[in-house]
């Protein structure tokens with residue numbers, strides 16, 4: 001932050017900007033202390049990432065939001081990214097309650113080890129079909145082929161020629177689709193839920209433990225944004241009744257996040 005702010009100051013002195021340039025902070029902001037630290041470093045505003053997903057407005061199913069609401073700081077893991085799978089790019093995902101990270105790693109390891117689906121020993125293929133895909137790999141490729149034929153004929157032509165690419169696209173069926181299952185709340189795929197999540201989620205959960213915001217259904221974006229700069233315990237909290245919309249603990253605009 002100090003380096004970016006110093007660069008901003010240098011630029012602002014050398015160029016005739018009409019409005020001041022504001023520098024915000026994001027990443028790892030889940031609790032009041034982290035947000036206070038960001039403001040102390042000179043941030044003009046803050047942006048939360050992971051905690052927004054636990055909000056009722058996020059689009060995630062209640063089932064997935066309940067999983068997020070119970071996560072602790074260490075309940076995250078790195079996993080292969082869906083759109084940059086072949087490049088080995090990793091993203092942070094929720095580990096608690098889901099085997100997605102371990103399963104996606106297994107697929108990536110197989111992708112690195114073998115040149116085609118056909119080269120994978122039969123026993124290993126059978127395990128993949130039972131544990132991860134729940135259908136024959138040939139069916140997964142067929143579904144992928146159909147999907148590509150409607151959207152990306154050039155990629156399909158490449159895949160028809162390149163067995164390793166066919167393997168990557170087949171594995172991406174799981175790594176990609178698994179992020180839809182927590183949105184749909186697909187119960188029978190709960191153990192494969194693929195939810196991007198960083199430790200800020202655990203920090204938030206720890207901070208709201210024992211308060212009205214502990215309940216996943218009370219976490220509207222408004223409540224999340226209004227409350228991070230207040231202490232979670234104390235008389236205000238115990239007076240707070242169920243309807244989330246009425247539970248504003250920091251009503252003074254001057255105390256709202258990003259108001260300075």
Ligand SMILES: Cc1cc2nc3c(=O)[nH]c(=O)nc-3n(C[C@H](O)[C@H](O)[C@H](O)COP(=O)(O)O)c2cc1C
Nearest residue numbers: 026027028029048049050051053196197198199200
């Ligand atoms: C649901 C979700 C989707 C995200 N999508 C992207 C993305 O497409 N590209 C990207 O660079 N970062 C993405 N991020 C990472 C965020 O930009 C941000 O770096 C991260 O959430 C850090 O904030 P946090 O520690 O408060 O979670 C995403 C994060 C979440 C939770």
